[in-house]
Amino acid sequence: MEHDEGGAILVGDQAGYRVRLEGFEGPLDLLLHLIRKHRYDIYDIPIARILEEYLAVLDTMRVLDLDVASEFLVMAATLAEIKSRMLLPKPQEDEEEGEDPRAELVRRLLEYERMRAAAERLADRPVLGREVFARSFRAPELDEVEHPDAPIEADLFRLLLAFRDVLEEAPETFVEDVARERISIQEAMQEILEIFETAPAGAGLAFQDLFPPRTSRTRLVTTFLAVLELVRLRALRVMQVTPFGEIRLFAVLMEES
Amino acid sequence: MDPETLARAVEAVLFASPEPVPLARLVDLLGPEGADRQAVLEALARLERALAGRAVEVREVAGGYQLRTRPEFAPFLARLEVPRPVRFSRAALETLAIVAYRQPVTRAEVEEVRGVDCGGVLKSLAEKGLVRIVGKKDVPGRPLLYGTTRKFLEVFGLASLADLPSLQEIEELLAQEEKPGDPPGAA
Amino acid sequence: MDPETLARAVEAVLFASPEPVPLARLVDLLGPEGADRQAVLEALARLERALAGRAVEVREVAGGYQLRTRPEFAPFLARLEVPRPVRFSRAALETLAIVAYRQPVTRAEVEEVRGVDCGGVLKSLAEKGLVRIVGKKDVPGRPLLYGTTRKFLEVFGLASLADLPSLQEIEELLAQEEKPGDPPGAA
Numbered sequence: 320m321e322h323d324e325g326g327a328i329l330v331g332d333q334a335g336y337r338v339r340l341e342g343f344e345g346p347l348d349l350l351l352h353l354i355r356k357h358r359y360d361i362y363d364i365p366i367a368r369i370l371e372e373y374l375a376v377l378d379t380m381r382v383l384d385l386d387v388a389s390e391f392l393v394m395a396a397t398l399a400e401i402k403s404r405m406l407l408p409k410p411q412e413d414e415e416e417g418e419d420p421r422a423e424l425v426r427r428l429l430e431y432e433r434m435r436a437a438a439e440r441l442a443d444r445p446v447l448g449r450e451v452f453a454r455s456f457r458a459p460e461l462d463e464v465e466h467p468d469a470p471i472e473a474d475l476f477r478l479l480l481a482f483r484d485v486l487e488e489a490p491e492t493f494v495e496d497v498a499r500e501r502i503s504i505q506e507a508m509q510e511i512l513e514i515f516e517t518a519p520a521g522a523g524l525a526f527q528d529l530f531p532p533r534t535s536r537t538r539l540v541t542t543f544l545a546v547l548e549l550v551r552l553r554a555l556r557v558m559q560v561t562p563f564g565e566i567r568l569f570a571v572l573m574e575e576s
Numbered sequence: 577m578d579p580e581t582l583a584r585a586v587e588a589v590l591f592a593s594p595e596p597v598p599l600a601r602l603v604d605l606l607g608p609e610g611a612d613r614q615a616v617l618e619a620l621a622r623l624e625r626a627l628a629g630r631a632v633e634v635r636e637v638a639g640g641y642q643l644r645t646r647p648e649f650a651p652f653l654a655r656l657e658v659p660r661p662v663r664f665s666r667a668a669l670e671t672l673a674i675v676a677y678r679q680p681v682t683r684a685e686v687e688e689v690r691g692v693d694c695g696g697v698l699k700s701l702a703e704k705g706l707v708r709i710v711g712k713k714d715v716p717g718r719p720l721l722y723g724t725t726r727k728f729l730e731v732f733g734l735a736s737l738a739d740l741p742s743l744q745e746i747e748e749l750l751a752q753e754e755k756p757g758d759p760p761g762a763a
Numbered sequence: 764m765d766p767e768t769l770a771r772a773v774e775a776v777l778f779a780s781p782e783p784v785p786l787a788r789l790v791d792l793l794g795p796e797g798a799d800r801q802a803v804l805e806a807l808a809r810l811e812r813a814l815a816g817r818a819v820e821v822r823e824v825a826g827g828y829q830l831r832t833r834p835e836f837a838p839f840l841a842r843l844e845v846p847r848p849v850r851f852s853r854a855a856l857e858t859l860a861i862v863a864y865r866q867p868v869t870r871a872e873v874e875e876v877r878g879v880d881c882g883g884v885l886k887s888l889a890e891k892g893l894v895r896i897v898g899k900k901d902v903p904g905r906p907l908l909y910g911t912t913r914k915f916l917e918v919f920g921l922a923s924l925a926d927l928p929s930l931q932e933i934e935e936l937l938a939q940e941e942k943p944g945d946p947p948g949a950a
Contacts, residue, residue, distance in 0.1 A: 347877070433930060437864055445834040454781050473664060478669055482670070509723060549711060584816075
């Protein structure tokens, strides 16, 4: 991939810039282009000159009625700020403290350049369905079996897309309930049920076992409310074997209906 | 294009095609490389010879050519159960999302939201270990309540239910538009 | 089963499977024929040698083995009507690279590197199943974290993420490109 494929190439000549195509990927892309084109040392960028050239490109883009995205303007402001900071007198020779005002910009430029190069390497790879092809169907003689332990192919994004569609159709009250996000008590309920799943059957759990030491106050309240909710739903039963004795919780075995 | 390369090109085409490829179609595809009907037939014969010792052969089926595993591997392949990764239907995803965000929830409540019967979907989600019964609702009839499982979290890469994006986050996420500068059809 | 037949059996299995088959799965499948892990690896190597002159090769992709056409046959196959010829914009490729190398990564972090809004690109990559939400970052606001998917490995023919060139390799590559003596403007 040419790095400027699909972006803009600014061809510098004596008359200024001619703009081909529409836009750079972003201000960092444009800055790198200018720095590399003029063969400036990236660790010692002549900020005043690069700012001038950068602004000239933005002007050209405006003249050509190209949309100059706000990110480009933010970068222009950043460059101007660095320029003014560089004009300030250096804070003495005991330096170390006074970091080069350009340091952060250089770090970002190098990181972007690395990632841009990584993207080019990615683009150079043969892409499935473009340069290389796999079999697009399963041999009919092969039994397709849904294994109980087959990997489940899922991704949260698809779940969310489906949920968004649900919300669009759903009754108002449902949407409101979801918006209230009662998740944390539900989460605590799930955790408690899981503790019971792993606990030895029949023995139950001591009430205190659900509240390990150093549990935060909010967490205590949430867990407590979750226990109450589970008891109310009859998923848990509370037993006190002796008066004033230990309170134990038991999972209620559920029969399918 | 020399006969050997042509034979390989035919192999590539047959390999990648989901259906038998008619001779005329092969000539169409390889014609721009200077191959006529006769050359393609020769390439097919050459490919057949090249595949002599392999697990796969060229077969003329349903008016076209196709690569197939040799019959002697059929009994063997029949024994191989290739597990198919489970993919979710739209109904399953919607139901799962409702259970995740509204748990504990009864079947009737899920159905009220989706507007259709969800018994089968819930059962299948429970079989896959993604939802489970967490109790009974304290209302007349004491309907079963469903919630998600630890496996649900694992499958969707969530550390806990608190990691489910909030409604606001979903909206932000899904409201994103691609920038107009990106070419159509590009990822 | 003799080594040659085993290699053919492996070929038959890979041919019949549209998705990459993990080594462990091959061992499972061929174990009843007396093949252990070592024997299957040898069969794979033998198969690779047997395919040397052919249009198809064995590739290690997304944690498994798969038969794929060699890239030089793309021109004929491009004319075939096989699903989805994929195109990637620069924005998509840059975003993919950042997610691949920096995962798990938040949208804000991706945007910090690219210097532009990436919400739309991330969404589109997620819709194509190339990136996915992998959790939330443990910082104030709990922003969503993104990572690449198995499909990403499959589409770009990577055995695993470790198969990506290291950042050091990329830096060396860049250092070479910027060596004095290059024509001005080369980037």
